[in-house]
Amino acid sequence: xxxxxxxxxxxxxxxxxxxxxxxxxxxxxxxxxxxxxxxxxxxxxxxxxxxxxxxxxxxxxxxxxxxxxxxxxxxxxxxxxxxxxxxxxxxxxxxxxxxxxxxxxxxxxxxxxxxxxxxxxxxxxxxxxxxxxxxxxxxxxxxxxxxxxxxxxxxxxxxxxxxxxxxxxxxxxxxxxxxxxxxxxxxxxxxxxxxxxxxxxxxxxxxxxxxxxxxxxxxxxxxxxxxxxxxxxxxxxxxxxxxxxxxxxxxxxxxxxxxxxxxxxxxxxxxxxxxxxxxxxxxxxxxxxxxxxxxxxxxxxxxxxxxxxxxxxxxxxxxxxxxxxxxxxx
Amino acid sequence: xxxxxxxxxxxxxxxxxxxxxxxxxxxxxxxxxxxxxxxxxxxxxxxxxxxxxxxxxxxxxxxxxxxxxxxxxxxxxxxxxxxxxxxxxxxxxx
Numbered sequence: 574x575x576x577x578x579x580x581x582x583x584x585x586x587x588x589x590x591x592x593x594x595x596x597x598x599x600x601x602x603x604x605x606x607x608x609x610x611x612x613x614x615x616x617x618x619x620x621x622x623x624x625x626x627x628x629x630x631x632x633x634x635x636x637x638x639x640x641x642x643x644x645x646x647x648x649x650x651x652x653x654x655x656x657x658x659x660x661x662x663x664x665x666x667x668x669x670x671x672x673x674x675x676x677x678x679x680x681x682x683x684x685x686x687x688x689x690x691x692x693x694x695x696x697x698x699x700x701x702x703x704x705x706x707x708x709x710x711x712x713x714x715x716x717x718x719x720x721x722x723x724x725x726x727x728x729x730x731x732x733x734x735x736x737x738x739x740x741x742x743x744x745x746x747x748x749x750x751x752x753x754x755x756x757x758x759x760x761x762x763x764x765x766x767x768x769x770x771x772x773x774x775x776x777x778x779x780x781x782x783x784x785x786x787x788x789x790x791x792x793x794x795x796x797x798x799x800x801x802x803x804x805x806x807x808x809x810x811x812x813x814x815x816x817x818x819x820x821x822x823x824x825x826x827x828x829x830x831x832x833x834x835x836x837x838x839x840x841x842x843x844x845x846x847x848x849x850x851x852x853x854x855x856x857x858x859x860x861x862x863x864x865x866x867x868x869x870x871x872x873x874x875x876x877x878x879x880x881x882x883x884x885x886x887x888x889x890x891x892x893x894x895x896x897x898x899x900x901x902x903x
Numbered sequence: 904x905x906x907x908x909x910x911x912x913x914x915x916x917x918x919x920x921x922x923x924x925x926x927x928x929x930x931x932x933x934x935x936x937x938x939x940x941x942x943x944x945x946x947x948x949x950x951x952x953x954x955x956x957x958x959x960x961x962x963x964x965x966x967x968x969x970x971x972x973x974x975x976x977x978x979x980x981x982x983x984x985x986x987x988x989x990x991x992x993x994x995x996x997x
Contacts (some may be wrong), residue, residue, distance in 0.1 A: 584913055588920055595924040607932045610973055611923055614943040621947055626959045633965045638972035645980045782968050796958045809969045816975045
């Protein structure tokens with residue numbers, strides 16, 4: 574990393590520290606939500622400076638639209654002022670200070686950050702970089718590691734996303750019961766439909782956002798991106814549609830049942846690819862046996878499981894949004 | 904040249920952050936966050952060219968296309984709250 578990049582990094586991290594201190598200090602939750610948006614942008618820029626484009630893209634796809642929307646949805650259900658802090662602030666400070674000291678002490682045994690002689694750089698990383706070309710033959714090593722070499726971990730991640738979605742739906746309800754119970758939102762009053770400029774411009778942009786989502790999905794083997802990011806971007810376009818046209822319209826386009834099927838279907842697709850490897854005589858999540866050419870098989874497997882990830886992430890995010898929005902409207 | 908652009912953008916980001924933290928009204932903060940997003944797009948675009956990795960521009964595209972959704976959510980939030988305050992008002996008079 575050159576000196577100038579280092580200076581940029583330090584500057585961005587200083588801004589990030591100022592932002593987080595302001596988030597902690599403010600008692601107004603709306604202000605906190607706005608500042609969280611800035612924090613997300615700063616984190617994405619820092620990841621970008623560290624050459625971690627895939628992670629930065631994830632932060633961008635989630636932080637740019639969806640997290641603000643979900644925070645505001647939650648804020649609509651509660652009050653805007655934070656309650657005064659709990660008692661015993663000194664005890665909390667003491668515990669945090671002790672934990673921080675222990676963590677700092679533990680880092681003394683770590684190899685220096687980014688040192689080329691660290692064990693992880695000496696064995697695993699070169700192996701990934703060399704074998705990706707030979708075994709999978711795709712340019713984006715991150716996608717190869719995420720989807721193939723460490724496919725188990727990613728399957729676990731997708732199941733975590735799915736579980737989180739199911740948990741939120743259990744707490745807030747799917748929204749179907751609220752509309753059936755006779756709280757019909759008057760159609761004219763829904764969304765930002767009366768505001769002509771946002772509506773026209775927003776509707777113009779929706780197809781392009783969807784296109785970008787599919788590009789990130791299917792181009793993830795060549796450039797930063799993949800299922801997680803694409804799912805978030807597609808979900809953002811649907812959320813934009815329901816902000817503009819109102820909840821009910823959006824639920825007519827993609828009904829709740831379809832969303833639930835997406836949540837489950839993506840995880841099942843991922844698992845099915847793994848089982849297909851077993852049936853064809855390989856290991857679980859070993860894609861080499863999916864095609865007569867092992868390299869082709871790996872590429873097929875990565876493509877399929879990325880689609881599964883994208884479907885689940887989009888389904889979960891849209892469902893969570895509807896759960897919050899229908900709660901706020903009722 | 905790119906470095907001049909980056910430094911100027913960083914200064915603007917710091918100023919926008921100052922406005923977002925200081926306030927004083929909600930609309931100052933909303934505008935500041937929106938501007939911060941735009942400056943991030945510029946910063947990342949300039950950085951992508953400095954690094955010689957124009958394929959990283961995908962990230963910039965994501966921000967350019969979906970960063971405004973949060974502002975719409977803010978509008979919707981205030982509209983909802985105004986509607987609800989309006990509903991509550993007549994109830995108090997009765």
